[in-house]
Amino acid sequence: MDVATKQSLDFNTTTFGNERKDPQDLIPIANEIRRDIIRSLVRAGSGHSGGPLGSADIFAALYFGGVMRYNPQDMHWDGRDRFVLSAGHMAPVLYAALANAGCFPKEELGTLRKYNTRLQGHPGRDMHLPGIETSSGSLGQGISIAVGMAMSDKLVDGSDRRVFTLTGDGELQEGSVWEAAMAASHFGLDNFCWIIDNNDCQIDGRLPDVMNVYPIVDKCVAFGFDTIEVDGHDPADLMRGFDHFLGNQARGTGKPTAIVAKTYMGHGVSFMNDKFEWHGKPPSKDQAAEALNELAMMP
Numbered sequence: 001m002d003v004a005t006k007q008s009l010d011f012n013t014t015t016f017g018n019e020r021k022d023p024q025d026l027i028p029i030a031n032e033i034r035r036d037i038i039r040s041l042v043r044a045g046s047g048h049s050g051g052p053l054g055s056a057d058i059f060a061a062l063y064f065g066g067v068m069r070y071n072p073q074d075m076h077w078d079g080r081d082r083f084v085l086s087a088g089h090m091a092p093v094l095y096a097a098l099a100n101a102g103c104f105p106k107e108e109l110g111t112l113r114k115y116n117t118r119l120q121g122h123p124g125r126d127m128h129l130p131g132i133e134t135s136s137g138s139l140g141q142g143i144s145i146a147v148g149m150a151m152s153d154k155l156v157d158g159s160d161r162r163v164f165t166l167t168g169d170g171e172l173q174e175g176s177v178w179e180a181a182m183a184a185s186h187f188g189l190d191n192f193c194w195i196i197d198n199n200d201c202q203i204d205g206r207l208p209d210v211m212n213v214y215p216i217v218d219k220c221v222a223f224g225f226d227t228i229e230v231d232g233h234d235p236a237d238l239m240r241g242f243d244h245f246l247g248n249q250a251r252g253t254g255k256p257t258a259i260v261a262k263t264y265m266g267h268g269v270s271f272m273n274d275k276f277e278w279h280g281k282p283p284s285k286d287q288a289a290e291a292l293n294e295l296a297m298m299p
């Protein structure tokens with residue numbers, strides 16, 4: 001635990017803005033998100049480490065690269081873009097992103113998974129945490145809700161709001177994912193952006209060993225998506241993907257966009273990297289100290 005004394009488990013008060021940045025400036029933000037994931041999980045004593053750490057760069061681009069429109073002081077602002085975490089078990093990364101945006105105090109991250117708090121193990125709409133648009137956690141349902149939101153925004157309200165959703169890649173084994181995808185292209189939802197966290201890992205193994213869902217890109221194309229593959233740990237490449245979507249929406253292509261982000265589960269913490277065993281467990285105190293120490297060496 002010596003290292004822990006160097007790398008505090010306490011949350012700091014740093015927050016970040018959502019203006020367009022040089023993609024390199026998203027790297028320290030992603031790493032602060034990673035540190036907060038570790039801090040909240042070790043306090044919780046349960047929860048998911050692998051997916052949240054692996055997708056931190058995606059969240060840094062989405063919330064801090066000027067991609068999504070939102071106001072951290074008013075997450076009910078009608079003009080905001082919507083984000084739905086379809087992979088609800090990855091809640092720690094969403095909570096950390098929202099706290100780093102200033103949507104709620106960062107020390108609240110220390111209440112993850114405790115009774116009677118707003119930060120439950122999966123996002124719950126009735127917890128009224130700013131930035132949580134809907135409950136999720138039952139795989140395949142979040143994307144379906146998100147498609148409904150995009151339909152309502154574009155076809156009923158005629159608004160220019162965009163709807164983003166993130167699914168895991170194991171989540172693609174759920175049939176309802178593809179019903180939602182079919183609807184998104186049938187209804188021409190160019191305001192809909194589907195991010196797939198393609199870490200090739202799921203709860204109990206590698207994707208092809210549990211149930212093969214490859215080729216993912218071909219499937220998305222076949223379901224009518226303008227599909228782009230990006231390096232999910234390269235902020236410039238992630239921004240290329242998001243800009244592609246924003247361009248599609250601005251031009252009104254009539255096609256939804258899928259961003260297949262190649263990631264590694266547990267990225268940023270060497271002993272978790274690319275190991276499916278870290279899908280659903282938290283670090284011990286010693287492991288958290290080691291992880292924070294490693295993350296402190298990163299930019």
Ligand SMILES: Cc1ncc(C[n+]2csc(CCOP(=O)(O)OP(=O)(O)O)c2C)c(N)n1
Pocket residue numbers: 050051052087089090137138139140167168169170171172174197199201202203265279
């Ligand atoms: C409908 C449904 N079935 C099963 C589960 C249990 N479950 C939670 S996460 C998960 C694995 C998901 O894999 P992936 O989407 O690749 O997420 P990652 O392991 O990368 O975090 C499973 C089976 C669930 N939450 N919902």
